[in-house]
Amino acid sequence: MSDPVSDVIGDYRAFAAKQRQALLDRGIDIGPYDLSHLAVRVAEWDDYLRVRTLLERHAVLNSENVWNGRPISLIVLAEPLEVLDGKTVPLIELIPPVHQRVYKMGLEHLGVVIGPAFEQFIEDHKPVLTGQQFQGPHSNPDPVYILFEDFTHVKFYRLSLRASVELDAGPFKNGFRHVEGWAPQRLVTATGPTPLPR
Numbered sequence: 001m002s003d004p005v006s007d008v009i010g011d012y013r014a015f016a017a018k019q020r021q022a023l024l025d026r027g028i029d030i031g032p033y034d035l036s037h038l039a040v041r042v043a044e045w046d047d048y049l050r051v052r053t054l055l056e057r058h059a060v061l062n063s064e065n066v067w068n069g070r071p072i073s074l075i076v077l078a079e080p081l082e083v084l085d086g087k088t089v090p091l092i093e094l095i096p097p098v099h100q101r102v103y104k105m106g107l108e109h110l111g112v113v114i115g116p117a118f119e120q121f122i123e124d125h126k127p128v129l130t131g132q133q134f135q136g137p138h139s140n141p142d143p144v145y146i147l148f149e150d151f152t153h154v155k156f157y158r159l160s161l162r163a164s165v166e167l168d169a170g171p172f173k174n175g176f177r178h179v180e181g182w183a184p185q186r187l188v189t190a191t192g193p194t195p196l197p198r
Contacts, residue, residue: 005081008054009040009092015107016083019154026128026146035083036111036160037074037091039153043105045184048096055092056176063165063172064179070096071179074162076172091162097184109145109153111161118158 006012015038023030042048048071055075056062064073073094080088095108114121122129122144130147133155143155157164166172 005055005058005077005092008051009038010107012038012081012089012107013083015152016087016089016110019110019148019152020084022148023146023154026125028125028128028146030084030112030154033115034113034160035087035089036113036155036157036162037093038081038089038107039093039095039109039111041095041105041108043097045096048094052094052178055094059092059176061172061174062176062178063162063169064177065169066179066182070184071182072096073178074165074172076162091160093161104151107152109155111143111155111157113160114156114158116158118156121156 016035020030040051042051052062052073052075055077058078059075060078062073062075064071066072075092075094077090077092080090082088093111128146129144130153132142132144134142143157145153145155147153159167162172
C-alpha cells in the first residue's frame with residue numbers, strides 16, 4: 001500500500017524503530033509514553049519549500065515561525081503516522097538549512113512526551129542523556145535529549161512540542177500560514193561572508 005508521507009520524508013517507521021532500539025540499548029523503554037513529533041531536516045532552502053508543500057497536502061494546519069534565525073514549520077497531519085506497534089505521531093517538525101553544527105539530514109529526531117514524571121525521568125537517566133536544549137525564556141521546561149553516533153536524536157519533553165508552543169504562543173490557527181519576506185541568510189566566518197546553502 002502506498003504511503004505518501006513516507007515518500008516525502010523517508011521510512012519513518014524504520015526510523016522510529018531504530019530510535020526505540022537505541023534507547024533500549026541505553027536502558028530507556030519509551031513504551032509507556034506518547035510520541036510528540038518527528039523532525040525532518042533539509043539541507044537547502046528550496047528543499048524546505050518543496051517538502052513543506054508536499055507535507056501540507058497531507059495536513060490540516062501548520063504553525064510556522066522564525067526560530068534561531070530561520071523559519072521552522074510545525075505541520076499537523078490529517079492522519080497521524082502509525083509507528084512502534086500502534087503509537088501515533090501527529091506532527092512533523094520541518095527544519096530548514098543548518099545554522100551552527102553538524103546535523104543529520106532527513107529524519108533527524110523523535111520527540112517523546114514524558115509528562116509529569118519529567119524531572120524524575122531526567123534524574124533516573126542522567127548517565128545516558130547528552131544534554132538539555134534551551135529553547136527560550138518561556139519553554140516549559142526545555143527538552144532533554146540523547147545524541148546518537150549517527151547524529152540523530154531522541155528528545156524528551158514534559159509536554160508535546162505542539163502543547164509547549166501553544167502554551168507560550170496560543171493555539172495553532174486553522175489553515176496554513178508561512179513566514180513572509182524571509183530569505184536565506186549569509187553566514188559570516190573569520191574568513192568572510194559565506195552564503196548559506198539555498
